Amino acid sequence: MTEQFHRPATVREAVGLKRRYGARAAWLAGGTWLNSTESGGPPQHVVHLAGLGLDRVAVRPGRVEIGALCRLQRLIEDRRVPAPLRAALTQVVSRNLREMATLGGHIGARYAHSDVLPMLLALEVVLEVAGPGRARRVPLAEWLGAKPAGLITRVLVPRPKPDRVAACRAFRVSGNARSLVSAAVVVTAGRGVLRRPRVALGGVARTAVRLVRLERALDGRPMPPLDELQALASRTVRPADSFEGGADFRRYEAGAVVALAFRDALAGKGARR
Numbered sequence: 001m002t003e004q005f006h007r008p009a010t011v012r013e014a015v016g017l018k019r020r021y022g023a024r025a026a027w028l029a030g031g032t033w034l035n036s037t038e039s040g041g042p043p044q045h046v047v048h049l050a051g052l053g054l055d056r057v058a059v060r061p062g063r064v065e066i067g068a069l070c071r072l073q074r075l076i077e078d079r080r081v082p083a084p085l086r087a088a089l090t091q092v093v094s095r096n097l098r099e100m101a102t103l104g105g106h107i108g109a110r111y112a113h114s115d116v117l118p119m120l121l122a123l124e125v126v127l128e129v130a131g132p133g134r135a136r137r138v139p140l141a142e143w144l145g146a147k148p149a150g151l152i153t154r155v156l157v158p159r160p161k162p163d164r165v166a167a168c169r170a171f172r173v174s175g176n177a178r179s180l181v182s183a184a185v186v187v188t189a190g191r192g193v194l195r196r197p198r199v200a201l202g203g204v205a206r207t208a209v210r211l212v213r214l215e216r217a218l219d220g221r222p223m224p225p226l227d228e229l230q231a232l233a234s235r236t237v238r239p240a241d242s243f244e245g246g247a248d249f250r251r252y253e254a255g256a257v258v259a260l261a262f263r264d265a266l267a268g269k270g271a272r273r
Contacts, residue, residue: 006047011054011130014047015151019132021045027151029069029105032097039109054104054153057081066155068104072116075103082157084166088119088184091170104152110144110207117144117208119168119184120155121200128154144207163188167264169257173244179203180244183257189266194218204239204254211236211258223266226259233258 006025008014018025025045026034033039034046054069059080066075075081076089076098092098092115106116107127117140125140131150160166170182181203188195197218202208214236218224224232234255241247263269 001044002042002046003044004046006045008047008049008052011052011151011153014049014052015130015132017045017047018151027105027108029102029108030071030100032101033105033109033111049151055102062159064157064159066103066157068107068152068154069102070104071099072101072103072106073098082123082160084119084123084160084168084184084186085116085157087166088116088168091115091168091179091182093172093176103155107140107143107155108148108152110148112203112205112207113178113180113182114202114208115168115170115179115182118182118200118202119166120157121208121210122166122184122186122198123157123160124198125158126156127152128156141210144209160186161188163190165189165265165268167261167269169261169264171253171257177244181239181250181254181257183254183261185258185261185265187262187265189223192222193220194223195220199233199258201237201254201258204237204250214258223262226263229262230255230259 006017008017024043025047026043028034028046028048049069054067056067057078057080058065064080072089072092076086120140127138127140127143129136129138129150130153164186166186168184170179172179184200187197197215199211199214200208201211214233234251237251237254239247239250
């Protein structure tokens with residue numbers, strides 16, 4: 001059971017409380033993950049982050065800075081947020097969840113079936129993380145691939161260049177179910193070839209992942225037929241069996257959502273700005 005509920009006045013105080021209580025403490029943002037059965041149960045110490053000024057959006061040269069406590073629905077409605085990210089946020093099917101969940105909390109949960117993390121990875125966002133020392137900036141891919149440490153305070157989203165196109169796709173077994181797999185792609189297509197493709201998937205590992213092997217295989221090549229692209233993408237992932245579907249089925253669907261996301265992006269059906 002939770003023993004103490006802390007309301008720090010500053011980010012530094014919040015970091016200090018987490019450092020003091022360690023694994024017995026957890027930060028509280030929107031509460032959608034911390035209060036879920038998947039979080040592992042309530043911590044002894046809850047460190048509430050409201051009131052720390054982490055809920056603002058600012059436009060800077062070349063990027064948009066999003067406070068970690070900005071709620072998902074608010075970001076969908078904010079035209080300053082790059083359209084590819086807004087499109088990914090709309091894939092979170094529950095309006096109630098979008099009204100409560102925060103972007104920083106969503107990232108911090110490292111949710112395997114996230115509809116949002118793949119697009120954040122494909123956009124190559126950088127996290128601003130507060131720790132015991134000076135705040136540091138960490139690429140999202142690096143942060144997800146290591147043991148998370150520190151408090152996410154801002155998410156720095158590069159503004160897509162005019163020649164870059166993006167799209168996202170998800171497959172779920174029912175309209176209100178979590179995504180079995182979800183994909184996001186960002187790519188430049190010029191003179192009939194793909195340039196600097198960025199491809200990310202959710203639902204095939206412990207958290208969302210970049211498909212670096214697939215990116216290298218596609219870079220500088222014409223867009224392959226959809227069935228070939230699906231097969232190529234499927235070979236780059238190794239999902240496990242689950243009650244929602246066997247590994248082979250999940251691998252096939254992972255390739256399918258990647259292929260369809262590429263098709264949407266190149267056909268102009270994805271988000272550009």
